[in-house]
Every structure is written in C-alpha cells, then in structure tokens.
Amino acid sequence: MSLKSGIYKHRRTVRRVVAGVVVLCCLWAVYIRYVSPTRVALVNFPAYQASSIALANESRWVRVDVLTVEEAAKIGRYDVALFFGPGLRLNGDQAADIEAAGAKGTAVYTLIFPSGVIANHHVDSLQQELIGDYYGNGNKTNYKNLLGFCRTALDRRKWFAPAVDRPVHLPSDYYWHLGEENFFTDLNGYKSYCREHGFYKEGAPSVALVSGMTSPLSGNRANVDTLIRRLERAGMNVYPIHAARKRLEMLKEVSPDAVIYLPMGRLGGDRAVKWLEERNIPLFCPLTLLQKRQEWEADPRGLTGSYLSASVVLPEIDGGGRPEVLSVQDADKNGYYQFMPVDDRVDDLVEAICRQVKLQRMPNRDKRIAVVYLKGPGQSALTAAGLEVAPSLYELLKRLKAEGYTVEGIPETEKEFEAMLQREGSVFGSYAKGRIAEFMTTGHPEWIKKSDYEAWVQKVLTPEKYAEVVERYGEAPGSYMVGEQDGEPALAFACLHFGNVVLMPQPPAASGDDEFKIVHGAKVAPPHAYMAPYLWIQNGFKADALIHFGTHGSLEFTPGKQAALSREDWSDRMVGTLPHFYYYTIANVGEGIVARRRTYASLVSYLTPPFMESRTRGQYEELFDLIARYDRTSEAQRQEVALQIKQKVVALGLHHDLQLDSVITIPSTEQEIRQVESFAEEIANEKMTGKLYTMGQVYAGKEMEETVVAMSAEPLAYSLARLDRQKGKITPEQYNDNVFISRHYLSDSRQLVRKALRTGSNLSLGELGVNMEDVMRAKATEMAVSPRQLSMSEMMAMASEAGNNISEGVKKSEGGMKMPAGIPKVGKMPDWVKKRIEARKKAEAEGKKAEMPEVPAEEKEFAQAVGEIERTAENIQQYVQELRESPEREMRSLLNALNGGFIAPSPGGDAVRNPNTLPTGRNLFGINAEATPGVRAWDEGKALAKSTLDRYYRKHGEYPRKVSYTFWAGEFIETEGATLAQALYMLGVAPVRDGMNRVTDLRLIPSAELGRPRIDVVVQTSGQLRDVAASRLELLTKAVKMVAQSENDTCGNYVSEGTVESERILLEKGFSPKEARELSTVRVFGGAGYGTGITGLVEKGDAWEKESEIAARYLSNMGMMYSDGKAWGKYGKEVFEAALHDADVVVQPRQSNTWGALSLDHVYEFMGGLNLTIRQVTGKDPETYLSDYRNRNHMRVQDLKEAIGVEGRTTLFNPEYIREKMKGGASSAALFGETIRNTFGWNVMKPSVIGNDIWDRIYQVYVKDEFNLGIHRFFEAENPAALQEITAVMLETARKGYWKATEEQLREISGLHVRFISEHGPACSGFVCDNQKLQKFVISHISENGREVYQEQLDRTREVQTEHRQNAVVLKKEASYQPAQENRNTLIGLKPVFTGMLIVGILLVLVVIWRRKRR
Secondary structure, three states, X not given: OOHHHHHHHOHHHHHHHHHXXXXXXXXXXXXXXXXXXXXXXXXXXXXXXXXXXXXXOOOOOEEEEEEOHHHHHHHHHOOEXXXXXXXXXXXXXXXXXHHHHHHOOOEEEEXXXXXXXXXXXXXXXXXXXXXXXXXXXXXXXXXXXXXXXHHHHHOOOOOOOOOOOOOOOOOOOEEEOOOOOOEEOOHHHHHHHHHHOOOOOOOOOEEEEEEOOOOHHHOOOHHHHHHHHHHHHOOOEEEEEEOOOOHHXXXXXXXXXXXXXXXXXXXXXXXXXXXXXXXXXXXXXOEXXXXXXXXXXXXXXXXXXXXXXXXXXXXXXXXXXOOOEEEEEEEOOOOOEEEEEOHHHHHHHHHHHHXXXXXXXXXXXXXXXXXXXXXXXXXXXXXXXXXXXXXXXXHHHHHHHHOOOOOOOOOOOHHHHHHHHHHHOOEOOOOOHHHHHHHHHHOOOEEEEHHHHHHHHHHHOOHHHHHHHHHHHOOOOOOOOEEEEOOEEEEEEOOEEEOOEEEEEOOOOOOHHHHHHOOXXXXXXXXXXXXXXXXXXXXXXXXXXXXXXXXXXXXXXXXXXXXXXXXXXXXXXXXXXXXXXXXXXXXXXXXXXXXXXXXXXXXXXXXXXXXXXXXXHHHHHHHHHHHHHHHXXXXXXXXXXXXXXXXXXXXXXXXXXHOOOOOOOOOOOHHHHHHHHHHHHHHHHOEEEOOOEOOOOOOOHHHHHHHHHHHHHHHHHHHXXXXXXXXXOOOHHHHOOHHHHHHHHHHHHHHHHHHHHHHOOOOOOHHXXXXXXHHHHHHHHHHHHOOOOOOHHHHHHHHHHOOOOHHHHHHHHHOOOOOOOOOOOOOOOOHHHHHHHHHHHHHHHHOOOOOOOOOOHHHHHHHHHHHHHHHHHHHHHHHHHHHHHHHHHHHHHHHHHHOOOOOOEEOOOOOOOXXXXXXXXXXXXXXXXXXXXXXXXXXXXXXXXXXXXXXXXXHHOOOOOEEEEEEOHHHHHHHOOHHHHHHHHHHOEEEEEOOOOOEEEEEEOOHHXXXXXXXXXXXXXXXXXHHHOHHHHHHHHHHHHHHHOOOOOOOOEHHHHHHHHXXXXXXXXXXXXXXXXXXXXXXXXXXXXXXXOOHHHHHOHHHOOOHHHHHHHHXXXXXXXXXXXXXXXEEOHHHHHHHHOOEEEEEEEEOOOOOOOOOOHHHHHXXXXXXXXXXXXHOOOOEEEXXXXXXXXXXXXEEHHHHHXXXXXXXXXXXXXXXXXXXXXHHHHHHHHHHHHHHHHHHHHOHHHOOHXXXXXXXXXXXXXXXXXXXXHHHHHHOHHHHHHHHHHHHHHHHOOOOOOOHHHHHHHHHHHHHHHHHHOOOOOHHHHOOHHHHHHHHOOOOHHHHHHHHHHHHHHHOOOHHHHOOOOEXXXXXXXOOHHHHHHHHHHXXXXXXXXXXXXXXXXXXXXXXXXXX
C-alpha cells in the first residue's frame, strides 16, 4: 500500500492527530505567552545580592537566573533583564546582543547608575522609580515584591500575576542587632533592647560596627551576626550601624572606643577622618570577600582589582587598618551564595581589636613592648632609610620612660647605648661561626628551648606550614645559633631587655643558599631562627604591642598573599593578633603599603634627612665664565675660547660623564658647549640630603631654610616660566633649557622664598603676576579635567534623599553642566566649554553616557601652573610650621598608638616632590590603581615616551624596536601611573575611562595620529607593584594582545613583529605551537617574592667568575609571568628570555629626591640586572635612561651615565655633602659604604657607566682624604666597619678587573683595610669576612707582619675558638625579662661557678676512666 493511499484510508485519524497537534501548539503558545513563569535575569549583580533577591522569590510564576556579563547573548531568552550598574563593562558584541533583546521585547533596566552603553527598554519612568524603591529598600519582602512587579508590570502579557504590595520603606539610618526584625531608629531604643536581653555590660568597652557593603535587613548575614556574637562574648558592647546620610552623626552619638567598618569605599570622607582623629578612635576594616573559600585560599594574590580598591585602598585613606578576612562567599545546597564567616580569622580579628582597645585602659607601667630594629651583619651599623637609628632608639627609650613605661637599665650616654647594641644586639652571617660562638658566650642572648618553640609552633602554624620549614631546614632548632639549655636543644637570638621593653634585631629571613634573598623575600619558608623570636614575642615575652623601627625589614616580604591573608601566610602568623606599629619613612610609600596590608601595621611616618643645595657652583665658576665669554665673543675668535673650554672640561673630568673626547687640542663644538653648560648647571642646582634624621630632633635653622627653599623654588620657577611660555614671552626651547630657567626664574624664586622666610610671611599672588581671575579659571579647568567622583556612601546618602531610588539620586547629583565659575560668561565662553555642554545635552537626550571632548592641552597646562603657584605661595610658612612640628608629632603619634589610639592618614613621598606628606607621624596610604594612569599621569607619560623616542632616534637614526620598563610601587603611587602611561603610549594605545574615572578599557590610537611605529615593550615588575596594581599588569597585557592583532598600521608595528619573533623562539625551545602562540604576548615578568635575589650574589665576588652567571640567576629569579589570570605567577624563564630579544632601551623610574642610581641598591639590582641580562641575551648593551619625576613640574628623561655623574659629583666627591654626613653617627657613616658598594654593583651590571676615573676619585677622597676632612677619624669614631667595607669593595673591584688600580693604590688601600681590622676587629660583612679570594688578594698586597695579624683576625671570625667552644653550646638564662645590665652582672658573677663545674666534671671523667682501667 502506498503512503498516499494509507493516509487516505486513515484520513479521519490523521485529521484528529493534526487537530490535536494544532490544539497542543496553540495551548503551548498560550502557555508561553500568557501563563509560563516570567524569566528574570539578574546580570552583573554581586553574587551575595543576587542570591538574596533570588531566595526572596516565593512565586512559582517567576523564575530567576543569575547571569554574568559574558552571558549577554542569552538575554533574549528572558522577559526581564535587570543590570547592576557599578562595574558593568560591556564590549560591542555584548551591548549589541542586549540592544537586540530589548528591541524584541525584553524589558531591560540598569540599577544604581546607567552604563552609558545600553539603553533601558520597556520600562517607563514610573516603573523605574518603583524598581529603584524596591531595590533601595532591600529586604526579603521588597525583593519578593520586586520580582512580582517584574511579572505584573514588565511582563504584562502573563496571567496569574501575583499580588504585589507597594515598596516597604525602610529607614535609611538605623541601629540593628541579631535577627532581621531587630532594628532601631534611635540609640536609646537600641540600648533599652540590649539591656532587656542581657547584651549590655556596664563599664565595658564599646565598639561601633558599620555595615558598608550590604544592608543587614536584606538577609545573608551570617558573617556579621557571627562577628557580633564573638565581640559580645569577648566582653564588648557592640553598636551595629547601617547608615548613609547620618553615618557620622550616629557614630558621634555612640562615641565608641573603636570603629569596625565593613568597607565599600570610604567611611565618610575627610569629615569622618577628622572626627576619628579628634576623638582618637581606631578604625578596623575587615574584609567581606566575594570569593569562594577554596578560591581565596588558593589565590596567591588574595585580593585584586576594583574590590581591592573599594575594600582596602579607600579605607586606608581613612586611616583604617587590620584588613583581615571576616568571611568568604560559598554556595549553599541550592547553589545560592551566602556569606560564610571564616572562624579562625574572626577569632583573630576579635582578639586583635580587644588587644588594641585594652591598650587604651592599661597603665603604661604594665605595658610590654617589643621593638624590632634592622641591622646588617657583624659590626655593621643599624640601618633604616634616612634614619640615624641608634640615637633614635635611645630617644624612644628615654621618652617611654618619661611617659611612665617600665624602662630600666638604659645606659647613661648614647654612645654607651650604641656600644651595647653592637655588643649584645647583633646578627651574623652563617659564615661567621667564630663570631657567633663568641656572641653566644658573651652577648647574653635569649634562649628558646625546643619544647617551648614546638609548642608555640603548634599553636600558631598549621601542620602543613611547619612541615615546609622542617623539610627545608630540618628539625628544630635548626643549625643557626643553636646550643642547649637545661640539657635540651635550644635556639638563641639577640635580645636586649630594658624592663618591660625589649629591643631585638630582625633575624635573617633565610639561611644557607638563601642568604642571597634575605631582605626582599623569597618564595621559601623562613627558617627556625627567623620564626622563633617572633613566636617568643607573642608567647614568651607576651608583648602587648610590637614596633618595627625604621624602613624597612623583611617580615612584610615573607611569602604569602598580597592582601586578605590566611593562616597559610607567614607574615600573618609572625605578627599574630598583636597591635603592630611601624616607624616608616615618608619617602617609601610603595613598600609601606605592603607592610600595612601584609603585617597589619599602622605606619608612623618619619621625616627624610633635610634637603640642601649641592654647594658645588663654585667648582664650575671658571667654566661658566668661559662659556659666557664664548657667547660674547665674535664668531672669528670663538675657536680660541672653545679650546679653553675644552681644556677646562677635561681638567674637571666632565668628558667622562658626557662621553666626550679628551683631546685638548680640538676645541669643543657648539653642541658640546651647550651640553657641558647644562650638565654643570644641573650639578650646581642639584638637591642633596644632609645628615640623617634622628627621631625627635627638629631641623636646625639652615637645614629648615634650605628644605623649604627646595620645596618651594622649583614649583614657582617652572610654573611662572610655563605661563610666560603660553604668553609668548619665552620660547619652548628656552623653557626646556635648564640653564635659561635657572638664571631667569629659579634664582629669583629662591630669593623670593628666602625673603618670605626672613619676614615670616607668605608670597602674594600679585607680586608673582597672578590675579584672582587666573585662579578661578584654573580651578574651573581642573574640575573639568578631574571631576570629583562620588563615593559609595555619598551615593547611598543621595539615594536616601531621593526616596531610596538610587538611580534618581545619582541623576540629581549630576544635574546639567553649567558654566564653571571663573570661566567668562556668555559671549566669551571658550569653545571647549561649549563643546562639552553640547556633548552632555546630546547624551542626556539619547540616554547614554556623554563622550566629553578633551580639555585643550594649553588649558590644562595653564591650570596646573596657576594651581602650583597658588599652593606654593600661600604655604611657605605652613611648610616651616609642619617641618618644625613633625619630630614631636612622630613621637606623640607612636605613643598614642601604644595607647590604642588612631593614627591619622597621609599620602607618601618626599616633601620636596609632595609637600602634602607633611606633617609626619601619620599613616601612609596609596592610590586607587583602577583609576590609573591618572589624567595628568597620562599626559606626562606621553611626553616622557616621546622624549625617550626622540633621544634614541637622534643617536641611532631609527626608533627602538622594544623598550623595557621597570615598574615600582613607589613611583606608581606618587605619579599615579606615569610609567604605565609611557608603556601604553609606546604600544600606541590610550586609556578609556568609565563614569567613575576608572580606566576600564583601552583604545588603539590610529597609526596616522601616532605618526610612528608601535613600539614593543617588556616590563619587569617589583613584587610591591605586583601587589598594589595587579589589574594594571593585566591591562598592559590586554594592550599588547590588542596591538599585536592590529592591522593596516601605516607606520609599522614592532609589537606584532616582536610577537611573531617570540613565538618562533619559543617553538625552537620546544614549546608546542599552541603554547608558543599563547605565550608570545606575555610581556610582564617579576620575581616570586619581592626582589631580584641577585644582590647577594653580585656582592659575593668569589661566588661567580663570569657576568653571564649573574644574568642566568636574574633570568631564573625574575622569570615569573604576571600577564593575566591564566599565567599569573607561573614560571616562564624561557618566555622571559624570548621577550627580551630586540630590547634596545632600559627605562627606570626615579621619583624621589632622597636617592639616586648610586645610593639605592635596588636601582642597580633592577635596572642593572635587566641591562646585564639583555646584554647576555642580545649581545648588545642597551641604552639606559631614567624617567626623572623628581620635579613634578618638569619631568624629563636622563641618560644613566649622566645621572651617575651628577650624583657622584654632588655626593660622594662633594666635600660639602661629606661634611654634612659627618655630622651624623654610625648610620650616616654606613651610607658611604652602601653607595660605594652599589658603585661596584654598577660596574658588574653596566661597566660603561663606571669608569676608572670614579674609582680613582673614591681612592683620593676616602683613602687619601684629599679634602682634609679627617674622614678616617670620623669612621674610627662612628663606624669602623664602614671604612672596612669601603676598602674591601675597592679591592674587590680591582681584583675582578673593573678598576685598573696601580700597585701603590692597592698597597695603600690594603694597608688601611688591615689596620682597621686589626684595631677594631673584622666588620663581618660579606665583603670583609665572606670572600676568601678577596682575602688572598689582600694578603698579596700587605707586609709579612700585617698578613699574620689579618689572618688571625679572620680565623677568629670564621672558626670557633677554644675558649668559646664549650660555652657556645650550653648557656642557661638565669633571669628572664630583666634589664640588660642585671643580666650581665648575673652572668659575670656565675663565671666562677661555671669554671668550678667544668673542673669537677673533668675530674669525674678521669676517675671513671681510671676505675675502668683497673677492672
């Protein structure tokens, strides 16, 4: 039977089936259209909030799904799509998908504030207001009705719509307690409730708990409920507050002893900070993480991106501390995310808060304080950046005693105290076995028995973490400074007792092969000898507070997360719950921020050394006179003067620094003369620091004057010149000529400032040629360039005032753009203002974000110049006052911290670059990395990148193919990302900002606009920068990938070519094609820890023979990839090597006036290490430039060799500088040794920048004392170890062949070196005691008599002597926690007892042997 006949035969059945199908289809269509559940998509909502909304749903007619932005293509399947505005970032495809869904009928609405990318669809203004009302009054009832409203109002085709109530208006400001119904609009009501239910404790400390991120009435509150219960169990009266508009008023009403803020942005702006400071209330800011527990524990970063900014960075601006994890976000059995408290973290947080509050009530006499200072090995001085440490510690002890602390046994004089520190407070390299044995016998160390140590370990560490220690170093007590106590293995460490205050040097952070990584951390567990003193502070000494004294130690650089620490992080475990305070220089905010986040430290900033002029102009007066004659002389006679100039240049040695020829029979060219003049003028104008700062000591009169001149003169000079350039009074060439600026502006500005200082007045704007109209115009422009951004608390307050409709509140805050104050009214309105007003109106009409035209560059420049002039002119006397008050403020701030008080916040950086760092004694904070590069930083970065390219092009006739940058946290914070801006502009991309001024995306700069090739980059990042700005490294990686894929670049694309080359190299190294392709765009590398790990190797010259060994170590240590989440922290040495191919330039930032390439070891470590490695990889020495940010009004690019020349001539070889440093003590003397040691480092890394002439000058100044300064007497009196170090470095430089020293020079240096060792004992630094090849070299250049003495001294250092052998392993501590003097007397008195016991023991052994023989 055919199919046709079959259908005909059963036609009735077929008709019924077809009819049935049709009916079913119709019914299905009716169901879908009118009956099926309304599908609601919650997009981009925080998981905790989306869960609260979804869990509030009680209707089977509504179905809720939570989507990510990446799932935008699914929006068309939903009836309603609600978007969370903050952080909403959509690409073009995602926005198109959403717009298409809206066009097809999906109701689309964005809460909080619009994205500016997508429009709202099918939601009218009344509905928007109701949605905002439901959401803004978020609790279970309102969330339930919000979902019902989505069905009844936004999906009106549906039947069976649930009954929906109007929004329940909740109070915007209230107190609350356990249970969602317990909230109170007044304090008395809350107190009555607490008394009735037994929560209130009469006379107990009070703590206010401010919820910043979530409403406690919206459910999902296990974290805060747990915190409240634990605080109450600990004896606290807890006042939970939820408030936006009245937050500060409610805090004032409670007047707590401490404030806990669960942060989302700032607590309440500067008003809140002022109140906390006035009332002296500490602020704690624990973290409510939006990560699963497993993700958080596994994440090596801990916390990054915008959430790091909102929950850590911004609260730091308020002075908040203890960013300890309170809770994580884990899914329940239904897959909805809930806040889950992390029990051990909550316990530690509560204990830490209680301990700080306890300090407020504890008498000073009972407080036990542990102070950890920093010291190099052996006789090396105590060290801290810019600080004379021993005198500062002495001042602290005396002040503590005066304030009623139990401080006993302080030596009568500072010198006696310093001698005690050297004798009883030393640390040693593991090579100095003899010195260690001697110290353990005579230095009165503290001892920890193995059983005590292991009990503390069990209490503090997880078994897994301790297993890492044992695996690496063996069973406790290890091998460093060990012996026995009471017949049990024990570990010793240096510790000086002064009653209830103990001082101790920070122990080495690694041992054995890891000693190269001591200071900036390695990704290895610290040894027993490092952990034991910290565990003793907590459990043995039972300290009430911990102070780290001086910048900087190693605790903050031990392995672990950058923020949001867990029990698996070493720094968290070593500090424990102790209140921790860190006396820290204002000049190193980058590393200070790491200390805040990784050790829970509150910083107390201290001053830099005072600034002074180099006082070198007199050395160049004859040269300047010759150049002036040259300029006045006719063309025909100039050659004769030019020849005299050449002879003077060579006589002064300037040709070495400027890489000019030394043929004195050939006159200098015009270009050379200008180069020499500029260089000499720079030397004459260079700022230098004077003697090191001592805690509590005010700058002397001349020091104060020169520091204020350094702070004020350049901002005035360059800003006035900038205005004159705009007015056409000077040319751009004159503006960029430092000789012209110095003689026409800087000299006058200095005189004006000095006059103001003499008269005790400020400068008037009128006498500087600036009127009030200029000021108003500048402020209006500044507002347009950097509009003030609303904080989350301000948005919440506006929402409250707008009836809890957040969107409406923000809309009201924006208003329409009006003519800025200061800009001329109608008829004179500038074109740029007109265009911005028109753009705003157009955007409002279209419901999109306005794309504002750029403010003209000349207008921004005008605003910056006028603003700088106004700030400087009006604050000269303020600078004096703040400098004068700072020393006492530091001391009071530290004492106040020990009383459990609040440390006010401040920015960081030296006072010359950023006067806002004054006064000191405050808690340093950073910047919001998400907003970088800043608006001004972008302009500055572009200018510096152009200058780099111009400099290279002038020399080579082509552009560099690849530029390498060093990213440092200090520069990043102080310049707001100017070096990042340089790298982005090199690539040819520009930042894209969102409505909150954050850089959330990038755009390609068109090739025609760029006008040059896209230059490839490679970045080495410090660990500190990696920690504070991880998202910016990911942004840079995104930029590289974007540019690598760019097509049709008319001027060339070296990034694309470099990516192809990297891929080829990786394929040759054995990577798979897929791996090679993915890794070819990685451009950001760094160490596993916080440093390069090569300085120790470089300075141990007998550990390497070829520079290639150092380059190999550098590649290995710095080969961790930090590109994006996939490759973050993974090892990629081969990838790093491939990325370095074709690198032509190395750029290093320099933002501080307190250090240079010679004085700071990190410069040769990072910049030099990268230079050396590129030389090994490519076979060529790259150009080396410094991005000089020190003068914020005139940033520039400087050649490294020139920078070293300037620094050497104004510091190491400048008698004025040397005299100033000689006014200081041991730490000041140590600076000379550090600088000369770094000079050796540069010789290794880039020999071309350190010539024989530099070492010859060092010889003349420090060995021959050519300035007759009595420099040897200074070292003998203050720090003999420093001169031992200097001479050892000089000899090692010669031994390695970097300095062609004469035999006479070597004999004299060796003789001086050996004399200081024989008279003062070996210093026991690495150069002096741990380089056997150098020791043989020294022996070869000294007399026979000297050799014997020298060898004997070294043997005593390295080998345990007979008289110390017994006592080195057995020493019983007779009395704990007694003053050092008492301990010493006790032990001296027991020497006869020990001797008698030893004799009796020997006799007993002889008797036993005799009796056995008789048997």
